[in-house]
Amino acid sequence: MNGREIPDAELLEIVGSSVDEDQGAREDGLIVLDHPITEGDKEYDRINLTEPTLYHAMSASQVIGKRPTLATIYDSQIKLVALSANIPEKVVKQFPTRALDEAVSYVMAFEDDVRRPEDFQISDLDLRPEKTILFKVPIxxxxxxxxxxxxxEPQVTEHRRFKAVEGGGSVQDGLKAQMQLIEDVSGWNRAALLRLPMSKFVEAADYLTGFFIAGQQTGKLSR
Structure with a gap:
């Protein structure tokens, strides 16, 4: 995780709880500012971006709330960039607009490049009965x-729990539902899940939810 290592307990606060590639495979993104930004006793002229984690995405999604607006979505993007770069939001808010656009494009690509496209076909789904994701650097x-x-493939009980959480309706509820599903199926500790790079979280979530889509559209066994 970029910057300060966040303790398990602090990670879990984001969800209201008490306590085939490795993470970070893509090189850090670099944003070079033409005019340095001063905040406090620090000056920022080169911004190093890293792949967001699920924790970063969950934190940013809190800003959107139940009813997304253009303003809250923009605020969420600002927060995501700040977390991914480990810099204050005040600094990001002083970026030139095109610098922010570049930063948002970079951090969102980790999810967008992996996420199942909207125009997918049933034949595109990965419906293998089992799937293993490997990490060269343990989480x-x-x-x-x-x-x-x-x-x-998820069990009915796990699917029902997914639906119950997703039913909250917010962007964060959607992420929480996917996290709950991955936790139920994989047996991973929740704090470890929150440290997942977004590309790996999306890979796992898309695999598991693909079984729900296949069943709804075909009415047949998914394997």
Whole structure:
């Protein structure tokens, strides 16, 4: 995770709880500002962006709330960039608009490049009965380290729990539902899940939810 290592307990506050590639495979993005920004006793002229984690995405989604507006979505993007770069939001708000656009494009690409396209076909779904995602650098959480994530088709109980959380209707509820589903199927600790790079979170979520889509549209067994 970029910057300060966040303790498990602090990670879990975001969800109201008490306590085939490795993460960070893509190189950091660099935004060079023509005019340095001064905030406090620091000067910012080069902004290093890293892949957002699920924790970053959950934190940014809080800003949107139940009824998204253009303003709250924009605020969410500002927060996501700040978290990904480990800099204050006040600094991001002083970016030239095109610099922010470039930063948003970079951090969102980790999710957008992996997420299932809207015009997908049923034949495009990965409906293998099992899937394993490997991490060369283990991800820690709950006193454990995880070097792989083993997934399989969700059970009815797990699907129902997913629907119950997703029913909240907000962007964050959608992320929470996917996280709950991955947690149920994989057995990963929630703190470790919150440290997942977004590209890996999306890969896992799309695989699991693909079974729901296949069943709804075909009415047949998905394998």
């Amino acid at each position: 820690s959480g709950g006193g454990r380290e995880y070097s792989d994530m083993r997934l399989r």
